[in-house]
Amino acid sequence: MGVHGLATYLREHTRILSKNVKFTSDSEDLVPVVVDGWSFIYQLYQDSKLPWVYGGENPDFARVISQVVEAWTRLRLKIYFVFDGACPDIKIPTVITRLSQSHVQPALLFFRTSSTSRTTSRFLHETRILPPLSYSACIYTLEKLAENNEALEIHYADEEGDPYSVELAGRVGGYVVGNDSDFVILNAPGYQGYIPLDDMVWESAELQQSLLVDDGPGDDFQTVSKPKSKKKHVVPFGRGILPPGDATDLRLSCTVYHPDALASQLNLPVTLLPLLGALVGNDFTHQSDSDRRSFQSLFFDKRLTVVQRIENAAAAMRSVLSPTTPRKKNKHQVGSVMDLIDRTVNLLLSRLFTPLGSGEVDSIVEKVVTAALQYAINKPEGDSPLWPTGICALHEPDVCAFLPLMSRRVVEESHGVDGETPALIQSAVLREHYIQAYRNGIFSPKLMDVLNTATSWPRLFLETPDLETVSRSITRHLRMWIYSILDDSLGLPLPEEEPYQTESVTETRSQEAEEDEDEDELIDVVESDSEEERTDFLAPLKGELKRLHVSDDDATETDGPLSVVSQRSNRIGTPKVTEYVRRGTRIAAEVVQVTPLHDLLSSISYTVPEDSVDAEEIISLVQKPIEERFTVFLRILESDLPSVRQISPEYLHPVLAIRWIARCLHQRELETGSREREKEKWTSHEAKCLFAAFASWTPSSTSESYAVVGNEFPPIHDRNVQLSAQVLTVLETVEHLTQTLMLTTLVPSVAHCFSGRLFHAFLSGSQALPDNSSEVEVMWRACQDDLLEAFREDRTRRKEKKTRKGQSAAVAVVPKKKQGGRSGGFAVLASLDE
Known part of the structure; x- marks a missing residue:
């Protein structure tokens, strides 16, 4: 991540380029620290040594997140977490390569390795894949902590998170913590420097003093080691971001790199x-x-x-x-x-x-x-406070790169509209809802990719490479609904061959061209080598940067009304979304055409009443009452049943996920009639295992359930791994559909509740299912409602039936053998057994 080779360069020149800072609990003032969210997730999951192969241990992951954040706040740190927004199109080739290296290839190696070798700790460490729901679990935990902790804030970047983090650190006068060498390239006034997560060391005067105490048998004792034995690497106490659990007086020692030091070392202007x-x-x-x-x-x-x-x-x-x-x-x-x-x-x-x-x-x-x-950062004028508006914490609306992503319907419908119509007012409210949802962490950056570049990146995990990827075979239909709803509410980008243009767009572009004609103005480059003067050599290119961030569709917004969003469209052409999914052993781009929302709604027997009083004012599905949106949500998943509606909200996600998986697999079997398709179907026992894993996560039963699992690791079976891949993919897609329809209050996320190890323990039989669990039975009844044939009969039950038939037949045959009058040694032995 970052500049190629720069991390190695920093390590080799640490003494020259870095300084050491220590954070203690007796500091008078709060020290601002901006944390790169994704670096934090990867580093913490690795340091915590939580098993990943089962699909994630999110309850334990949430626990260690709380430990780290609470330990940091005790050191008088003011923490700002920053998570990436939409991925810029220029970075797409890099993302494809990383997905192949970090997900496709490790998964291929996993399934091509023997079951014995792939269970070793070394193999699992070298092929580590981040579980798909880790992001959602982290966001849920941090948002809950921030509710009661004023020293913690969570920010969601406009686009790429690195420039946003450095700009935020400059505003608050703090450091940036992460694992990306770009933080030594990026710079802003007030920025204190970059702290690598790898270089954090926890220190404790109490424990250091205890290490000096000699507990040996005597002064004449001498340790003898073999001369040819290899010296073991001694890891310093507390290295990493996880705080030691048995120490009280903790300090955090960190290494800080600053762009000024790097520029001075290279003898270049910063x-x-x-x-x-x-x-x-x-x-x-x-x-x-x-x-x-x-x-x-x-x-x-x-x-x-x-x-x-x-x-x-x-x-x-x-x-x-x-x-x-x-x-x-x-x-x-x-x-x-x-x-x-x-x-x-x-x-x-x-x-x-x-x-x-x-x-x-x-x-x-x-x-x-x-x-x-891509490294350019807007310099604020004077002391600009955070959150000048509710749209962005750093930027005014006219320079914010995030606002145009939500405003395509504004550009399309504002042309030729005079005054504030009811549709205008409703549209302003609609866009505001989506903006606030994103800033509050309940609108995924994955959805922002669809709005930004018309791309979709379903998360990958362990799945059988010889089978069609789950994100294509099971969840694509749900994503098609997501694309249509987003296009109806906010508008998606149009393909390049079908651009949308208006007169105001053309005029704005021509004005920008006239303003930027002198972008190559002369600058005194030679004399600016002094460290005192800070001439921004990239300043003449800022006009070009603006063009990269603001598309043609967005240029007319500055002088128009607040917002207009409508299902009426003045566009020419149909939006298309490029999905990047696994195809065999590579990442492939597949273009899908977005279906108009009214066509999809008619497929689920949902129509807008024509005699509605506010039919002209309500112009989008998302503006419908929440009960109607919930009905549409259930009908999309083909689960609008009384038994499903009666389920507790925290159990809706797993029930809907299993119902959708079972329906899709059953339909595939009916279409092909293949025996292999029949084997793919879930059994009732497997579904109950998932329900039990979720039902076990309650305040009253969590400790008991995890105490049974303990440090045991259930066996890894290919079948169970594939079931986990299906569940994880569908759970995330259903969560995105919930966020798109703004139903998170009725259908809350359960990502933080999923324990893959517990699920695999139930599946493999290493842990028995709980007896007479009312929650499991309620979920199972709702799951099999109208879908009983979609589940395959359990093999164990088949074997039990065959065994019973065999036993009864044996009982009927034995007397006949005795009546036959055969005698001999074998007959005598057989009679002894009886």
């Missing part, structure tokens, strides 16, 4: 560090499948290490900024930032024997510029 990151390579310079040739392979010799590449790129930039001879200074004055980038790129390409064409060089320069622009 404002040019983003350009260095783009030249060396970052998350935004990854090549797509159609363009395998990386320009970094053209810049650097393949024999150079990652550290040498950084030094080589920095040397090239210095030679362009400050030529060594006066003659070169007069001849090669750098006139603009684009001139600087162009000359640096050509200098790095000069090592090639065969020079590139001008078109290829221009393409490389364009990629470098685009990658460098």
